[in-house]
């Protein structure tokens with residue numbers, strides 16, 4: 331999907347997003363943040379923060395920065411921060427995760443929840459996550475990947491042409507994604523209903539080089 335199409339899709343979704351994708355995807359958000367083992371003072375970046383459903387889950391002593399391309403989603407995240415007085419939310423910015431304005435090595439941990447199957451170029455997105463993460467930091471990714479069951483995966487592939495309307499690409503293969511984006515997986519856990527989504531904890535292997543050569 332192109333960035334304009336994503337913006338448009340989530341502009342439409344923003345109003346009902348929490349109702350449709352709040353509770354059902356919350357176990358995956360919770361699992362990712364538990365696995366992040368956030369320490370006091372940690373600087374954390376959440377790319378594609380959406381309406382900020384994850385923000386209350388971060389420990390209060392952390393500094394969490396969130397970015398999203400869709401103004402309407404971000405506005406809801408900002409309203410949540412104000413309403414729930416979430417002191418851990420240090421900044422929310424409208425920004426393309428594939429071209430971030432942050433300096434190299436800015437964050438201890440970088441997380442993308444339900445974003446890599448949405449972003450136009452998941453490889454570039456992961457390159458950017460690596461660049462802004464400190465060398466000893468870790469990357470966390472929660473996503474749906476093409477189902478290993480051939481019957482289910484055929485149905486997902488049939489749905490791929492409708493990704494613009496679904497708001498995500500149901501056709502992303504875990505194997506292809508980790509290989510192409512050079513994700514060095516340390517841990518892989520099934521999350522949410524039926525384990526249909528996957529949580530990846532990955533080393534920040536930025537020394538191996540990337541598009542940006544930092």
Ligand SMILES: C[S@@+](CC[C@H](N)C(=O)[O-])C[C@H]1O[C@@H](n2cnc3c(N)ncnc32)[C@H](O)[C@@H]1O
Pocket residue numbers: 333336337340351355359377378379380381382383384397398399400403425426427428442443444445448449450
């Ligand atoms: C399925 S929603 C997930 C939102 C949130 N992470 C959650 O857990 O509910 C995907 C979000 O990623 C954002 N997004 C997709 N591609 C992006 C990009 N390249 N840069 C910034 N945000 C992006 C969309 O605008 C949308 O808000």
